[in-house]
Amino acid sequence: MSTQQLPVVVIGAGPAGLAAAAHLAERGIDTLVLEAGTSAGAAVREWGHVRLFSTWGEVVDPAAEKLLTPTGWTRPDPATYPSGGDWAALYLQPLADALGDRVRTGARVTGVSRAGRDRIVDADRDEQPFVVHITHADGHEERVLARAVIDASGTWATPSPAGGSGLPALGERAASDRISYRVPDFNDPAVRARYAGRRTAVIGSGASAFTALAYLADLAKAADGTGTKGVWILRRGISGSTFGGGSADQLPARGALGLAAKAAVDEGHADAVTGFRTEAIERDTEGRLILVADDGRRLDPVDEVIVLTGFRPDLSFLSEIRLRLDERLEAPVELAPLIDPNQHSCGTVYPHGHRELSHPEEGVYLVGMKSYGRAPTFLALTGYEQVRSVVAAIAGDTDSADRVELTLPETGVCGGAGLFDTSVAEEDSAGGCCAPAPTLIELGAVGTLRAPTSGGC
Template sequence: MTDTAELPVVVIGAGPAGLAAAAHLGDRGLRLLVLEAGPVAGAAVREWAHVRLFSTWAELVDTAAEKLLAPTGWTRPDPTAYPTGGDWVREYLRPLADALGDRVRYGATVTGVSRAGRDRVVDADREAQPLVVQFTVEGGREERVLARAVIDASGTWATPGPAGASGLPALGERAAADRIAYRVPDLEDPAVRARYAGRRVAVVGSGASAFTALAQLAALAEDTDGESTHTLWILRRGLSGTTFGGGEADQLPARGALGLAAKAAVEDGHATAVTGFRTEAVERTPDGERLVLVAEDGRRLDPVDEVIVLTGFRPDLSFLSELRLALDERLQAPVALAPLIDPNVHSCGTVYAHGHRELSHPEPGVYLVGMKSYGRAPTFLALTGYEQVRSVVAAIAGDTESADRVELTLPETGVCGGAGLFDQPAADAGQGGGCCGAPATLQIGGVPSSGGC
């Protein structure tokens, strides 16, 4: 028998939530090991280093992490400033990973988690067995480590949603991969800028990432005199008072301003909204140089040069298949958390504080945290992940009182949803319990933030 209390807690992912979990584990004197698939900490964040968050530094630094960093001479950034993803890595995530030292192992891709000697079916003596984490390292060599608990903070960045409205790639989408991007483009990169300047671009999606792309492409259109840069904004829904977010009613001002910038892109003629369009197929023009989007209802759009698909993300659950997880059938989020974040049902207000109890599963000692805990739901904030891992680590340490004392007030979006509103082509603010009108401010002169977390 292995004494599981002497085993490390394995954290999957060295991003914001994973590193915060490691800091809390270290603060409680627990053994820990962070397994990061990338070559450096914050590998996913580095891929959107050019995007500015709509959260300030005050909301992006975890308390236990700050405590760990203090003796290293680290200086906390201006709490009122809005960092880019690159700033977040350089000024916080990389120093935090350095402070954790060799407890973070890079180039370690987790391929499976299970109970030692027990597959998913076996009940006998199951909970007495440690968890086993299998991973590959450089050269494809496989290794295993036994764990007291596993905190999966691997995020969802590696699995973006497709253009196809069915949740599957649209017909022809994979074949057109050379003209389709699934991330907000870095228009400061000359090669990327040349790809979109003077082009007709389709942006598929309706969230913060789509707003960011619309605003940045509008700025590109204004900067390229004589070039006809134009964006088609593809929406599965109709336009309504909530389409562009909460505007001035958003308690995160930069998030509200981001929606208003997207609204200005449409009103200024740099973008054209195509509503109620559910993409079924992506076809090439006869010369093979352009793409045509085809809807489920047979509508065909005029050809575009490039497509940017920003339809959200989904969790990779493949390496957790031998574990007994309780996940919502729609969102793939923990069943106790899903009702709080489900865009089909929740309306005004914020997600109330939640911790280890909402994040627990039938498999003891296993927790999905951070972006991955939200499954396919949008609007995750770093503050949420930090409170999640604080509660989860307290529970692992046996401090139930602290684990149950979850305290977190998230800033409201200023947008009301309501049952049945999500993804309805004809949705408007007067249906399904929606209560928020159109933002009073229709245009803005500048955007303090061009991205979200």
């Protein structure tokens, strides 16, 4: 069998991975989607209680819709906002079902290499197919040959730690029973009981932190939440763009979320501490947690900590593949300058496709959230355009692959982090300005943003 007769392996049955499979199917290319979870959209289901910034009209891939339509699938109202659970149940799972046996769940990719060639060997390397190593849920292992590999595995499984240095803070692992790295589902009675009437630190400055602060404020206003208090920990300072684009954001739900977070602080449901980079997490005699900054400052004890400092790519199973990644973002080197939060924190992402996503190992592409490495500025629309271009390149349709048209909604402000987040991924360390000395501040007079009268997370 020639390499061209082999399937394209797609890693991850999330939004970008399933869209890639739909585009491959549209072009008649044999496809195998490998999903480590038990169902399509497994990662999305874990944040199913969080509402997207984008409407249904912006989170359905065109090729996927073509594949779904003959099955009797009805597209949800394009003007409404799905939750993660809606997205998974009403779109991702039906799409996986339409793809049929092209999608395998419970199949974790543990390695990718060239057949008979480790990372060092040059001889005839490009002529060899890829070998994808798989460990199935029942423990048995398998190897699959592939003509190309599209890694759409995302970053959800590897959240960034609380430590300001990028490594876990001292004591962070020991305090794991009191730390969450996801936005808690406050609709769950057990979760509400965990945070109700308690003092919770929220570390992060992006959309997830906004969501958590808004949820804590709602809990504080509820009958069962009396005494609930948030402490918002920011590694940087407060500026006019800290709360996102507000009414200037072309994604209204995203702008409203930042305003809801500001309202939570203005109304006294959370205090903000700026310029605080966590160095250690200690326990007091009552078992509560004390956050210690790298300059030695110590905060008053809290009962819980929610760490929302972004995510990072898992590159371990690609160790035998020759990748060219930016040393800071861990994103493809051609893409990194377009998304670097040290340089770009407002406006749009320039059009990009297969050329910006290429690596020295021809036929390997990182797409979706994983392509952005540690950068926070990602939208579902970005992933859909990426896979359209990549699949066209794999099919040899260079004209189509190079014809990239990507127009993203603008924020209307500069200097913020996590402004393009579709759901829950942002990097708190984004931005190049220096942070002021840690201080407890009052936010009522900061900026000109006002709490929304409608809309939500």
